[in-house]
Amino acid sequence: MASYRNLADRDRTQVSHKAETRTSPEYQSWRRDDLYHLAQMRGIENRANMSNDELAQALSTQKQS
DSSP: OOOHHHHHHHHHHHHHHHHHTOOOOOGGGSOHHHHHHHHHHHTOTTGGGOOHHHHHHHHHHSOOO
């Protein structure tokens, strides 16, 4: 018979593994205002002249701090 402790440990391991394999947000579906605000928070240069696609690309390639 399996103990409840072993089942809980297995579930915790599966949850932490899923958290590690998350991908970055899909910025392509975000509104420009939201993209611009996040770019401003992250200090992306020349963001005012970027299109939605360029903002999404800049945000997805920038390392998060």
